């Protein structure tokens with residue numbers, strides 16, 4: 001190989017050999033939004049703020065193994081759980097875009113499990129929607145002060161990655177918990193429950 005070509009290749013080889021050039025799981029702006037564990041509850045992004053509203057309509061990106069192993073991801077998980085359980089504004093589920101992080105991560109309260117715990121799910125995907133539909137009232141932390149009726153499947157087949165083990169699972173979920181999963185996974189595709197109302201929104 002000619003010497004001048006080697007000189008050109010050298011920075012590239014050095015770059016590939018170090019982690020410094022690998023894509024970062026979170027951008028600098030996202031790191032600032034995630035902040036630190038000491039900061040507690042996160043700001044909720046809501047449709048009454050024009051900038052937030054556009055952001056909430058974006059497609060969220062997949063959670064990668066690198067992301068799951070990062071300190072920022074652990075902080076994000078903890079702060080999302082604190083935010084959805086804020087006693088002054090509690091929810092039954094939350095998606096990462098609602099706190100300004102466009103990645104496919106949700107927390108859902110498992111009303112179908114003893115103790116009704118909140119659990120985190122990475123890359124949730126609904127593989128099958130049950131044919132039976134139920135109409136029920138919904139609200140959303142990103143749509144303050146409103147509720148409305150949405151028709152959703154009473155049962156779903158869910159695939160997800162457990163962020164603690166990075167293992168992928170499939171599960172059949174029924175009833176109210178299945179409705180929460182449908183609401184939260186919609187957020188990851190920029191869809192809000194107000195897009196699916198079957199009645200006039202209640203103010």
Ligand SMILES: [Zn+2]
Nearest residue numbers: 139140141142
């Ligand atoms: Zn919501």
